[in-house]
Structures are given as structure tokens and as C-alpha cells.
Amino acid sequence: MLKTWVYLDPRSDSKRLTLARKSLAQQLDPYNPEERAKIDDHILEFLRMWVPFYNRNVLNKELARSSFSWEAIRWWEAAKVYIADERRAHHDESLYSESEAFAKAMQKYEPPLSRADVKDFLAEEKTLETEKPYTFTQSAHAKKNAASI
Secondary structure, X not given: OHHHHHHHHHHHHOHHHHHHHHHHHHXXXXXXXXXXXXXOOHHHXXXXXXXXXXXXXXXXXXXXXXXXXXHHHHHHHHHHHHHHHHHHHHOOOOOOHHHHHHHHHHHOOOOOOOHHHHHXXXXXXXXXXXXXXXXXXXXXXXXHHHHOO
């Protein structure tokens, strides 16, 4: 169980997921149904990835709740309209059903969110800073060694 946690948990703050969080927040606030097909749902998929581990007791329930309940609940609430549109468009009410069940399970540990709470959450996510691309610069020692070759 610990190996699974150690392997999966660092991904939650990766550059790719930070960009996905920011992108989805921008796309959901305000949500435009005409842009539904362009929605970047990587963060929803990342959260969905945890559900089978949680349901099969591979992850400690308390550890999973303390690590992912906040995000799962807020992303579920923020994406409800988009998910409803996806379900209608694909004629499939089971889309995101695992995520819905997980968010509902986590919701029992927190007070219900207001629309203002969700709006504030999306506003914060939209301002996420992403790391600047890494630029290689040689140290003074490396430059000196390179010059002597």
C-alpha cells in the first residue's frame, strides 16, 4: 500500500496536473456548453484513478480521505454541469460515476459547498502558477573545465 501511495501521490502536484487544474478551472468558469468537446479533463481522470484503489481498500481510507477529499469534492461540484452535458451527449449516465460516488463518500466529512465556495475554488485554481521551464546554465566550474579542454 505504501509503495502505491509513494508512487501516485507525487503526481498530484506535477507540472502537468497543475496546468490541467488551471486549464479546467478556466474552462469551467464560466462554462460554455459549446466548448464542451474542448474541455481538458485530465484532473478529473487523475482523481478518478484513485477510486479503484479506495474501493478495493488498497489505500487506507483515512489517508485517502485526508489527501483527496478536498480536491475530489470541489472538482466534482465545479464540473457537475460539464459532466451532465457529457452524459447527455454520450447517452451514458455512467460517465464519471466512480468519481461521483467517491466525491459523495468524501462529502460526508465536510459541510456542503455553496456556489460561492465553488466559485472561490475555481478562482484560486485559475491563478495557479506553473513552474518556468528549466533552463540549463553551466556553473562557473563547468565553464572553466570546458574552456580548458
